[in-house]
Amino acid sequence: MKNLLSLSTLLISLSASAIAGPALPAWAAVNRTGQPVRIAVSPQDDGNGAHLSWPKVIRTTTGTTILAYSAGRGHNIGGSALAVSLSHDNGQTFSAPRELIRFPEDDDRYRDCGNIALGLAEDGSILLFAMAYNQDTANNIYGWRSVTDGATWMRVDTSTLGPDKTGSIFGNVVPITDQGIAIFGHYRKGSLPHDQGLWMALSPDQGRSWNEARRIANMHAVEPVVLESAGRLLGFFRGDAATDRGRQYVGVSNDQGQTWSTELSNLQAQDSVTARLAAPFAVEDPAHPGELIVLTTERSSSDDTRGCIWLWRGNAEQLEWQRERILLEFPLVGDDPNTDFGYPWLIHQGGNRWQMYYYHGNPRGTCYIWTTDVEL
Numbered sequence: 001m002k003n004l005l006s007l008s009t010l011l012i013s014l015s016a017s018a019i020a021g022p023a024l025p026a027w028a029a030v031n032r033t034g035q036p037v038r039i040a041v042s043p044q045d046d047g048n049g050a051h052l053s054w055p056k057v058i059r060t061t062t063g064t065t066i067l068a069y070s071a072g073r074g075h076n077i078g079g080s081a082l083a084v085s086l087s088h089d090n091g092q093t094f095s096a097p098r099e100l101i102r103f104p105e106d107d108d109r110y111r112d113c114g115n116i117a118l119g120l121a122e123d124g125s126i127l128l129f130a131m132a133y134n135q136d137t138a139n140n141i142y143g144w145r146s147v148t149d150g151a152t153w154m155r156v157d158t159s160t161l162g163p164d165k166t167g168s169i170f171g172n173v174v175p176i177t178d179q180g181i182a183i184f185g186h187y188r189k190g191s192l193p194h195d196q197g198l199w200m201a202l203s204p205d206q207g208r209s210w211n212e213a214r215r216i217a218n219m220h221a222v223e224p225v226v227l228e229s230a231g232r233l234l235g236f237f238r239g240d241a242a243t244d245r246g247r248q249y250v251g252v253s254n255d256q257g258q259t260w261s262t263e264l265s266n267l268q269a270q271d272s273v274t275a276r277l278a279a280p281f282a283v284e285d286p287a288h289p290g291e292l293i294v295l296t297t298e299r300s301s302s303d304d305t306r307g308c309i310w311l312w313r314g315n316a317e318q319l320e321w322q323r324e325r326i327l328l329e330f331p332l333v334g335d336d337p338n339t340d341f342g343y344p345w346l347i348h349q350g351g352n353r354w355q356m357y358y359y360h361g362n363p364r365g366t367c368y369i370w371t372t373d374v375e376l
Helices: none
Strands: 037-041 051-059 065-072 080-087 098-103 112-120 126-134 138-146 167-176 180-187 198-203 214-217 221-229 232-239 248-253 261-264 281-284 291-299 305-315 321-331 340-350 353-361 367-375
Touching: 037 065, 051 112, 051 340, 051 353, 065 112, 065 126, 080 126, 098 112, 098 126, 112 180, 126 167, 126 180, 138 167, 180 221, 198 221, 214 232, 214 248, 221 248, 221 281, 232 261, 232 281, 281 340, 291 340, 305 340, 321 340, 321 353, 340 367
Parallel strands: 051 367, 080 112, 112 167, 167 221
Antiparallel strands: 037 367, 051 065, 065 080, 080 098, 112 126, 126 138, 167 180, 180 198, 198 214, 221 232, 232 248, 248 261, 281 291, 291 305, 305 321, 340 353, 353 367
């Protein structure tokens, strides 16, 4: 792959498709407040790039919306890429998917692009990371940095994170006082010396290079989202053992990530035995420092739903979580194959207004990145 992607190739075409009103498919998610859901980015073909999933989204200091996601043939079936789309109109339209790397074409050690991390360094540059893997036998972390608002991307040095040293990367980029910036992930089978637990790595140079990863928790948990609030680091980790896939852990560090205390929380599915949770999301309420907004995605088929995205609220000091309401519901429509969904991510719009991004579609085929407005 070329290290530098030009603006002209990145913005070849706009994906301005938006399914709204009566044109919505019966399987589309329902926003409980009546706000429409619409497709933010559509696949450009029905083959190698048909399945768009696992989105992360940020807004830069100049107002560009950066959307990153996996683009493949289907969910974990081999042949997928890391793709990005840009919006210069507050998320109304996005550029078509532009691939930064594809597996196995660009590195035949790996079959798939997996989880993603996206965030801003302290100098305003955009940092983007993706996991590459070959089932449970091999894995790696790749990274990019952009100082041109996502128009061009340069590879960064992630040699300390792989091959086969970590596993998966996920979530955001977190400034750590007097240490630089941090990224987080979970170990996978095929990694040494750990194949289970959660890791943290620091960069002293705005994401150009990274120190070796350090394990911060050893339980079977995955897909960490970490933020700073009330002077402490808080991590939200999805349980992945057979006994806690409907549960979520919360980790706390009061010393800037040096030590962590992690326990199961009450952030769980309504029926934590039969339902599963997908990846978490958490953010501090900008109007109320110390107050946190948490989203959980529950996957559980009943008579009329395949699952939903719940809104929770909590306090960074007390760590008490209150289930508030369902934001999105995914209807059960007979034998419809569009059963793959979740991974919500929020962008603040001002006041109590937010944009939510998520994916939804066919796990073995066409899948879209969607968006909707929510008031929290």
